[in-house]
Amino acid sequence: MxxxxxxxxxxxxxxxxxxxxxxxxxxxxxxxxxxxxxxxxxxxxxxxxxxxxxxxxxxxxxxxxxxxxxxxxxxxxxxxxxxxxxxxxxxxxxxxxxxxxxxxxxxxxxxxxxxxxxxxxxxxxxxxxxxxxxxxxxxxxxxxxxxxxxxxxxxxxxxxxxxxxxxxxxxxxxxxxxxxxxxxxxxxxxxxxxxxxxxxxxxxxxxxxxxxxxxxxxxxxxxxxxxxxxxxxxxxxxxxIGSPGMNIVPAVVSGREARIDGHIIGLHRNYGVLPAGAKIEIGVRPEFVNVAAPASGLLSATIERIDDLGRVRFARIRVGDAKFAARVPPGFSVPDNMVGLVFDPAHVHVYADSRLVEGVA
Amino acid sequence: MDKTINQKAWFLVLPVFAVVAFSAILPLMTVVNYSMQDTFGNNQFFWNGVGWFKELLDPSTDLGSRFLASLGRNLLFSAIILAIEVPLGIVVALSMPREGWTVAVCLVILALPLLIPWNVVGTIWQIFGRPDIGLLGYTLNSLGFDYNYVSNEFDAWATVIVMDVWHWTSLVALLCYAGLKSIPDAYYQAAQIDGASRWAVFKAIQLPKMNRVLLIAVLLRFMDSFMIYTEPFVVTGGGPGNSTTFVSIELVKIALGQFDLGKAAALSLVYNLIILIVCWVFYTVMTNAGVERPAKQGGA
Missing domain, CATH: 3.40.50.300 (P-loop containing nucleotide triphosphate hydrolases)
Known part of the structure; x- marks a missing residue:
C-alpha cells in the first residue's frame, strides 16, 4: 500500500x-x-x-x-x-x-x-x-x-x-x-x-x-x-474514447464563434487569443450534434449512411471534406442527401495543435 | 462400410518392401539362421536348435558368463554416464548466455566434440591418457597419482567414462538449452514478481519445462552408451583383463576373433531384443508423459 x-x-x-x-x-x-x-x-x-x-x-x-x-x-x-x-x-x-x-x-x-x-x-x-x-x-x-x-x-x-x-x-x-x-x-x-x-x-x-x-x-x-x-x-x-469517436473538424475560431466552410457556429466560451500558427480544430461528440432538416441557419452536410445502434441512430455524414457523425433525433425521418446540423455549444471544444484550449467564460 | 478395393496399391508398396527385405529382413533372417547352427568353417553347418540361446542365458557356461558379465558392465556404464551427463548437461545449459554473440560461440564450442568421429575420439584419449607421452597421463603421474589405464581397472573405467562425458555431455546440454530457450519470458518475469529464488525458478519453471527434452536426452544417451563399441575398443581394447569389455566388444570377439558365428548370432539377437525393449519402454513413457489428459471440469 x-x-x-x-x-x-x-x-x-x-x-x-x-x-x-x-x-x-x-x-x-x-x-x-x-x-x-x-x-x-x-x-x-x-x-x-x-x-x-x-x-x-x-x-x-x-x-x-x-x-x-x-x-x-x-x-x-x-x-x-x-x-x-x-x-x-x-x-x-x-x-x-x-x-x-x-x-x-x-x-x-x-x-x-x-x-x-x-x-x-x-x-x-x-x-x-x-x-x-x-x-x-x-x-x-x-x-x-x-x-x-x-x-x-x-x-x-x-x-x-x-x-x-x-x-x-x-x-x-x-x-x-x-x-x-x-x-x-x-x-x-x-x-x-x-x-x-x-x-x-x-x-x-x-x-x-x-x-x-x-x-x-x-x-x-x-x-x-x-x-x-x-x-x-x-x-x-x-x-x-466514445463510439463513434469525437468529430474533429478544422475551423477558424475567433471570440465566441467558430467558422466552418464559412458557416458560423456559436461557442459557449470566449477564445480570444489562440496560439499563432497552430492548427485550430473544433471537436464535438456525435452525441451533441443533431441532424435536422436543411435550413438556412444550419451547417449543411451530405449523408453517407445511417448506423442504427438500436437505442440510438448515428448519421455518418460529410462536411466539406471532413467525415462527421451526428445523432439522429428519435422519430426524425432522414432526408435522402442533405441535412442541417444543430450543435450544442456547451460541448463544442476548441483544439490548437490537438490540445484542448480552455476558453474564458 | 464399403471399402474400395484397389489391388494396385500393392504395387506401390512393393518397392519399399523390396528395399526393406534386402536391407533388413534378409540379413536378420540370416542371423536367425546362424543362431540355430554351429559351424567349423569350410561353410559346413550343423543344426543346434536353441542351444546357443540356452547357453547364453546360463551363467555357468563360458558364453553365458561372458555375456552376462559384459551386460552388467554395460548397464553400470550407462547408469554412471547418465548420472553424470544429465545433471552436468543441465548445469551447462543453465549457465549458457540467453542472447548476444556469445550464444553462437558457446553453441559452436559445444558442438565440436559431437562432430569428431568416434574412433578419433578414442585415439585422442588413448594418447592423451598415456603415462609416457600423454598430457593427461604424464601430468597425473608427475603429480604423484599412479594412473595407468592399461594396467589398472579403475583407471581404465575412469578414462572411458571421462571420455564419454567429454564426448556427449554437449548433446544433453544442447537439448536442454533448446528446452530452456522455449520458455516464454513471462514465466521469468512472473517468477521475479512472485519473489522466487534462483533455485525455486529452476524447480518450478525450468525443470518442468525441460521435461520433454530431458526424456529425449536420456533415451538417446542410454541407447548410445548401451551400444558403445569404438571408443573403449580403441582406448583399452576391452582391458585390462575383461574389465572394460562391453557387450558389443564381446560380440565382435566371438564373431570375428573366434569365428563362432552361431554364438555371435544368438548373442546379437538377444542384444538387439534388449535394445528394442528398452526403446519401447522409453517411447511409451515419453508419449504418455506428453499426453494432456482432458481436464475434468465440474462445479464453479
Whole structure:
C-alpha cells in the first residue's frame, strides 16, 4: 500500500542516447494515489506495457525516478519492490497444484504457514477456485489458469500496487465481463492500488475510477471516465474514447464563434487569443450534434449512411471534406442527401495543435 | 462400410518392401539362421536348435558368463554416464548466455566434440591418457597419482567414462538449452514478481519445462552408451583383463576373433531384443508423459 510517484520517468529500448522522439515512454510525471483503481488505456504500441514494466521493475528506466511513498525505489530489483503483476497470458507453475500456485508468492517471502493458508483460501474463494485447490494446475482451461495468475497477483496483502497487463485477453467474452466486475469488487474488498492496462475502452471505463490515456509514448489525459468523455484534453482522447469517436473538424475560431466552410457556429466560451500558427480544430461528440432538416441557419452536410445502434441512430455524414457523425433525433425521418446540423455549444471544444484550449467564460 | 478395393496399391508398396527385405529382413533372417547352427568353417553347418540361446542365458557356461558379465558392465556404464551427463548437461545449459554473440560461440564450442568421429575420439584419449607421452597421463603421474589405464581397472573405467562425458555431455546440454530457450519470458518475469529464488525458478519453471527434452536426452544417451563399441575398443581394447569389455566388444570377439558365428548370432539377437525393449519402454513413457489428459471440469 503506497502512493506511487513517477518523476520525469522516461524509457527508450535503444538506450538513453536515442533521439527523444524514439522513446517508448516520453518523460512523464504523475502520481498514483493509494487505493485507486486505474486503467491505462491506449492503442497497441503506445507505451502502456512499458510504463507498467517500469513500475514493476522488469524494465529499468532510462531516465527519471519512481517513488513508493516518497522512497526512491528505481534501483531496486523486482523482487525487492513490493509489487504484484499479472500478465497477458496465464503463467502457472506446471508441477504445482492450484493451491501451491497461489501460495508461491507468499512462501517465497517467508510468510508464516497459517497466514499463507488463510490468505490462499480467501483469494481462492473470491475467484471461485476453491473447488480446484488440490488439483494440478496444468490440466485446467485457459480461463482457470488466468484466474490462478490473477490470484497470485492478489494474494499478497501488503503490495504497493497490483499491475494488470491486459489480463483478460485470453478469456471468453462472457467470463470476461464477470471477471472484470469481480476485479472491481476485489478492489473494494482488498483495498489495493490497481493499475489495469488495456486497449479496450469499455474495459477501462468499467474498471477504473481514473483512466489514464496514453498515446505515442505520452500520457495525454488522466481523469474520470466522465471527464474523458465530456472534456477530452487531446483530440486523440476525443476519438479514441466514445463510439463513434469525437468529430474533429478544422475551423477558424475567433471570440465566441467558430467558422466552418464559412458557416458560423456559436461557442459557449470566449477564445480570444489562440496560439499563432497552430492548427485550430473544433471537436464535438456525435452525441451533441443533431441532424435536422436543411435550413438556412444550419451547417449543411451530405449523408453517407445511417448506423442504427438500436437505442440510438448515428448519421455518418460529410462536411466539406471532413467525415462527421451526428445523432439522429428519435422519430426524425432522414432526408435522402442533405441535412442541417444543430450543435450544442456547451460541448463544442476548441483544439490548437490537438490540445484542448480552455476558453474564458 | 464399403471399402474400395484397389489391388494396385500393392504395387506401390512393393518397392519399399523390396528395399526393406534386402536391407533388413534378409540379413536378420540370416542371423536367425546362424543362431540355430554351429559351424567349423569350410561353410559346413550343423543344426543346434536353441542351444546357443540356452547357453547364453546360463551363467555357468563360458558364453553365458561372458555375456552376462559384459551386460552388467554395460548397464553400470550407462547408469554412471547418465548420472553424470544429465545433471552436468543441465548445469551447462543453465549457465549458457540467453542472447548476444556469445550464444553462437558457446553453441559452436559445444558442438565440436559431437562432430569428431568416434574412433578419433578414442585415439585422442588413448594418447592423451598415456603415462609416457600423454598430457593427461604424464601430468597425473608427475603429480604423484599412479594412473595407468592399461594396467589398472579403475583407471581404465575412469578414462572411458571421462571420455564419454567429454564426448556427449554437449548433446544433453544442447537439448536442454533448446528446452530452456522455449520458455516464454513471462514465466521469468512472473517468477521475479512472485519473489522466487534462483533455485525455486529452476524447480518450478525450468525443470518442468525441460521435461520433454530431458526424456529425449536420456533415451538417446542410454541407447548410445548401451551400444558403445569404438571408443573403449580403441582406448583399452576391452582391458585390462575383461574389465572394460562391453557387450558389443564381446560380440565382435566371438564373431570375428573366434569365428563362432552361431554364438555371435544368438548373442546379437538377444542384444538387439534388449535394445528394442528398452526403446519401447522409453517411447511409451515419453508419449504418455506428453499426453494432456482432458481436464475434468465440474462445479464453479
Amino acid at each position: 503506497a502512493r506511487i510517484d513517477l518523476v520525469d520517468l522516461a524509457h527508450s529500448y535503444s538506450g538513453n542516447d536515442a533521439p527523444a522522439e524514439s522513446f517508448a515512454l516520453k518523460p512523464v510525471t504523475m502520481t498514483w494515489r493509494q487505493g485507486g483503481a486505474y486503467a491505462l488505456l491506449g492503442p497497441s504500441g503506445c507505451g502502456k506495457t512499458t510504463l507498467l514494466n517500469l513500475i514493476s521493475g522488469i524494465v529499468t528506466p532510462s531516465r527519471g525516478k519512481i517513488l513508493f511513498d516518497g522512497t526512491d525505489i528505481t534501483p531496486l530489483s523486482t523482487q525487492k519492490r513490493n509489487i504484484a503483476q499479472v500478465f497477458q497470458f496465464p503463467v502457472i507453475y506446471d508441477t504445482m497444484t492450484v493451491g501451491q500456485n497461489l501460495a508461491f508468492p507468499l512462501q517465497n517471502r517467508g510468510v508464516p504457514k497459517a497466514e499463507v493458508e488463510a490468505r490462499v483460501r480467501q483469494i481462492a474463494d473470491l475467484l471461485d477456485l476453491t473447488f480446484y485447490l488440490d488439483r494440478k494446475a496444468t490440466r485446467l482451461t485457459a480461463d482457470a489458469k488466468q484466474k490462478i495468475s490473477l490470484g497470485r497477483g492478489l494474494v499478497r496483502s501488503d503490495v504497493a500496487a497490483v499491475l494488470f497487463d491486459e489480463p483478460l485477453t485470453v478469456i471468453d467474452p462472457e467470463l470476461k465481463w464477470q471477471l472484470r466486475s469481480k476485479l472491481k469488487a476485489l478492489h473494494r474488498e482488498l483495498d489495493l492500488t490497481m493499475i489495469y492496462v488495456t486497449h479496450d475502452q469499455t474495459e477501462a471505463l468499467t474498471f477504473a475510477d481514473t483512466v489514464v490515456v496514453m498515446h505515442d509514448g505520452r500520457v495525454v489525459q488522466s481523469g474520470t471516465p466522465a471527464e474523458l468523455f465530456d472534456k477530452p484534453a487531446h483530440t486523440f482522447v476525443g476519438y479514441f
